[in-house]
Amino acid sequence: MIHPLSDVKTKSIGPDTNIWQFSVVFEGAVIGSNCNICANTLVENDVVIGDNVTVKSGAYLWDGVTLENDVFIGPCVAFTNDKIPRSKQYLETLAKILVKQGASIGANATILPGVTIGREAMVGAGSVVTKDVPDYAVVVGNPAKIVRYLEGGK
Known part of the structure; x- marks a missing residue:
């Protein structure tokens, strides 16, 4: 389902994906199956979204963002792709951000350019992620620091 009040240009959308009102999806974006792209979101051209991904309202996915399968992006998460914006x-080339399978990013977190969020990792609400997050790690704060590991991790 693509809401009639959204602006979706890509044809690369898997089955059973919902894109809600006031969302903008550029022509080059790739979105998997069974995703939920909530209202007031933006997905640029060089973005890949896997299967079973949730992107909550107010999140903007700029060029260079890849979300693997089963990722959760909370409301108003800020991804960045330029370390010195002017x-x-x-x-000429923008920094990439990779969010690996099953990771979750809490509301209002900021993810800086060039960062990888590990498999099944969790980023606490409001955290500022300045460096890579290992698989299964839980990070919080500004700058985000590891506070523990989830089952299956270290």
């Missing part, structure tokens, strides 16, 4: 100055 108006009208564009990088």
Whole structure:
């Protein structure tokens, strides 16, 4: 289901995916099956979203973001792809962000350019992730620090 009040240009959307109102999805984006892209979201061209992914309202996925299968993105999560942003100055290549399978990112977290969030990891609400997060780690704070590991981790 693509809500009639959304602007979806891509044809690369898997079955059983819902895209809600006031969402913008660029032509080059790839979205898997059984995803829920909530209202007021943006998905740029160089974005890949796996299967069974939830992107809550107010999250913007800029070029270079990859979300593997079963990822949860909380409301208003901020992804960034330029370490030194300036108006009208564009990088030749943007930093990538990878969120591995089963990871969850809490509301209002900020993910800086070039970061990988590990498999099944959890990022606490409001955290600022400045470096890679290992598989199964739980990180919180600014800058985000590991507070523990989930079952299956270290």
